[in-house]
Amino acid sequence: xxKHRSLPFGYTIADGQLIIEPSEAEAIRKIFADYAGGASxxxxxxxxxxxxxxxxxxxxxxxxNMVARxxxxxxxxxxxxxxxxxxxxIFKEANLSKDQKIKKQHCHDNTTVGIFxxxxxxxxxxxxxxxLYEKRNREQVRWICxxxxxxxxxxxxxxxxxxxxxxxxxxxxxxxxxxxxPDCYLIEDSGSMQRSKAAQExxxxxxxxxxxxxxxxxxxxxxxxxxxxxxxxxxxxxITSVSIAxxxxxxxxxxxxxxxxxxxxxxxxxxxxxxxxRLKNGKDI
Numbered sequence: 460x461x462k463h464r465s466l467p468f469g470y471t472i473a474d475g476q477l478i479i480e481p482s483e484a485e486a487i488r489k490i491f492a493d494y495a496g497g498a499s500x501x502x503x504x505x506x507x508x509x510x511x512x513x514x515x516x517x518x519x520x521x522x523x524n525m526v527a528r529x530x531x532x533x534x535x536x537x538x539x540x541x542x543x544x545x546x547x548x549i550f551k552e553a554n555l556s557k558d559q560k561i562k563k564q565h566c567h568d569n570t571t572v573g574i575f576x577x578x579x580x581x582x583x584x585x586x587x588x589x590x591l592y593e594k595r596n597r598e599q600v601r602w603i604c605x606x607x608x609x610x611x612x613x614x615x616x617x618x619x620x621x622x623x624x625x626x627x628x629x630x631x632x633x634x635x636x637x638x639x640x641p642d643c644y645l646i647e648d649s650g651s652m653q654r655s656k657a658a659q660e661x662x663x664x665x666x667x668x669x670x671x672x673x674x675x676x677x678x679x680x681x682x683x684x685x686x687x688x689x690x691x692x693x694x695x696x697x698i699t700s701v702s703i704a705x706x707x708x709x710x711x712x713x714x715x716x717x718x719x720x721x722x723x724x725x726x727x728x729x730x731x732x733x734x735x736x737r738l739k740n741g742k743d744i
Contacts, residue, residue: 467534468514469544484544486512490529491545495552500526530557571714572617575726582727584609602728615732621714623734629710637744638702701740
């Protein structure tokens with residue numbers, strides 16, 4: 460029977476009548492049941508492709524967007540004059556699960572990604588990196604150096620960036636000797652570089668005249684904070700607090716947000732997508 464993909468998956472035309480296509484209807488029931496049971500859109504797409512269930516005459520490969528459209532289509536409950544394939548309860552259950560997953564992803568954006576956005580800097584020039592992404596393809600996340608003389612661009616998914624940060628933190632937990640600061644020059648060099656970059660940024664803003672009072676105040680306060688961190692007492696406190704925090708930590712597969720905030724000043728990102736952590740004791744690891 461010829462498939463009319465101008466119609467929703469699961470329906471076809473026979474003898475001029477809109478009818479349910481039995482094999483497609485069975486696939487739809489599986490999609491709703493499995494998704495409500497916890498399967499992801501990508502997992503369902505892979506399963507349907509493996510089972511060689513054709514979406515249309517010329518397409519047998521599924522993607523998560525196709526699955527998402529089916530889950531959100533009320534016609535399968537009998538709306539708009541279509542014969543029902545599923546009952547309203549399973550439709551509501553699947554879409555509640557969908558909303559919860561979207562909410563969870565949104566929370567991830569407001570926590571982990573937000574934390575990284577505030578601390579990610581270019582390893583080459585020390586300027587802030589700006590995160591950009593295409594809403595239609597969230598895997599294509601780009602970080603761009605805001606320094607017009609640098610403008611390094613790095614494509615790295617949020618999940619991979621988080622994984623690399625977690626790997627670095629686990630490396631420190633496994634190797635506490637990495638935290639040792641045999642000479643204060645480590646902190647002094649780091650602090651001097653940051654003060655220099657803050658001064659350069661302030662100079663660029665003043666020369667261009669393209670800044671707000673809030674931006675100017677932020678740069679000035681950042682420079683003051685860096686000068687404070689260079690005083691001997693602040694250095695000693697930073698070294699001690701970072702060491703204690705890591706000594707009490709356990710290795711994890713996901714980001715330990717509390718440990719990260721206690722110990723990390725910046726994430727340094729290079730053009731190849733590799734990272735280092737600039738800790739609050741002045742060390743880059």
